[in-house]
Amino acid sequence: MRFRKLGDVRVGAVGFGTMPLSIEGRPDEARALATVHAALDAGVTLLDTADSYHPPGGAPGEGELLVARALAAYGGRTDDVLVATKGGRGRTADGGWTVDGRPGHLRRAAEASARRLGATPIGLYQLHKPDPAVPYAESLGVIRELLDAGTVRLAGVSNVDTAQILLAREILGDRLVSVQNRYSPAIRESEPELRLCAELGLAFLPWSPLGGISRSSLDGASALEEDPDFGGFHRVARELGVSPQRVALAWLLARSETVLPIPGASRPETVRDSAGAADLDLSGEELAVLDGR
Ligand SMILES: NC(=O)c1ccc[n+]([C@@H]2O[C@H](COP(=O)([O-])OP(=O)(O)OC[C@H]3O[C@@H](n4cnc5c(N)ncnc54)[C@H](OP(=O)(O)O)[C@@H]3O)[C@@H](O)[C@H]2O)c1
Numbered sequence: 001m002r003f004r005k006l007g008d009v010r011v012g013a014v015g016f017g018t019m020p021l022s023i024e025g026r027p028d029e030a031r032a033l034a035t036v037h038a039a040l041d042a043g044v045t046l047l048d049t050a051d052s053y054h055p056p057g058g059a060p061g062e063g064e065l066l067v068a069r070a071l072a073a074y075g076g077r078t079d080d081v082l083v084a085t086k087g088g089r090g091r092t093a094d095g096g097w098t099v100d101g102r103p104g105h106l107r108r109a110a111e112a113s114a115r116r117l118g119a120t121p122i123g124l125y126q127l128h129k130p131d132p133a134v135p136y137a138e139s140l141g142v143i144r145e146l147l148d149a150g151t152v153r154l155a156g157v158s159n160v161d162t163a164q165i166l167l168a169r170e171i172l173g174d175r176l177v178s179v180q181n182r183y184s185p186a187i188r189e190s191e192p193e194l195r196l197c198a199e200l201g202l203a204f205l206p207w208s209p210l211g212g213i214s215r216s217s218l219d220g221a222s223a224l225e226e227d228p229d230f231g232g233f234h235r236v237a238r239e240l241g242v243s244p245q246r247v248a249l250a251w252l253l254a255r256s257e258t259v260l261p262i263p264g265a266s267r268p269e270t271v272r273d274s275a276g277a278a279d280l281d282l283s284g285e286e287l288a289v290l291d292g293r
Contacts, residue, residue, distance in 0.1 A: 007174070012278060016265065088100060101130060158180035179205070
């Protein structure tokens with residue numbers, strides 16, 4: 001697999017978003033481990049999780065513990081794997097998502113994540129979402145403390161606008177290496193943030209790069225599969241004899257050298273298929289079709 005950079009760390013150009021392995025609808029343990037192992041076998045070295053990736057009523061960190069178990073059970077090399085986790089969100093019993101950017105919470109959350117991952121420093125720690133009740137600079141100040149204390153090696157932010165990225169860079173300096181925002185063929189609102197990351201040399205990790213987990217499909221196909229507006233992706237995929245998801249990820253990679261997609265999956269087949277996007281080159285003509293959808 002080709003590589004991309006996260007700060008000074010080289011990772012496979014397609015990462016793996018492990019959220020579908022940890023929230024409602026998750027597969028059983030054997031399939032979850034097999035999916036992570038299929039990703040690693042395919043050359044994926046960036047695994048994204050969060051302390052809030054657990055089913056409603058579950059315990060914070062279930063997703064991180066799963067990633068730690070999967071790495072421990074893998075027979076191959078894992079020293080080149082970067083685990084990216086996040087703090088600053090939680091879940092309600094009815095399946096909602098909360099936000100908590102208070103300094104005390106973030107400090108405790110990062111320390112608990114490091115314990116669960118069995119790794120200090122945490123490879124990449126991302127502030128999950130700005131908390132409107134807490135000045136963003138205050139939450140970012142805790143990330144700087146965690147970097148200084150050696151709890152965290154690299155820092156990222158998520159669900160942010162351009163002003164928040166610039167503030168994070170001011171506070172964290174070059175230890176800020178990534179921005180994780182929603183971005184996919186269907187949802188392109190984060191174009192300004194993607195562009196700013198390209199200018200600043202920050203990795204841009206598009207979340208839900210395939211449009212998210214389909215709620216209407218029992219076999220777990222991505223939302224992109226069902227979207228009638230994305231004929232271009234389906235047409236190019238048919239011509240190349242690959243899946244439209246692989247085309248979507250290759251298109252994302254072509255948006256900028258700093259884009260690093262983290263598609264989710266709950267099956268070895270899908271994660272393997274997505275990983276193949278790292279080596280799919282699209283022609284200028286194909287990209288023009290896809291830019292227009
Ligand atoms: N920072 C944030 O606020 C935030 C929010 C949401 C997500 N995220 C991160 O972003 C990651 C990705 O987002 P996501 O999981 O919501 O959605 P996604 O990556 O857009 O879509 C995941 C879905 O796509 C399917 N899929 C994946 N590869 C496929 C392929 N090659 N062919 C056919 N279907 C394929 C999967 O099916 P199967 O389940 O059948 O494998 C799964 O249902 C998450 O896992 C999480 O790590 C972050």
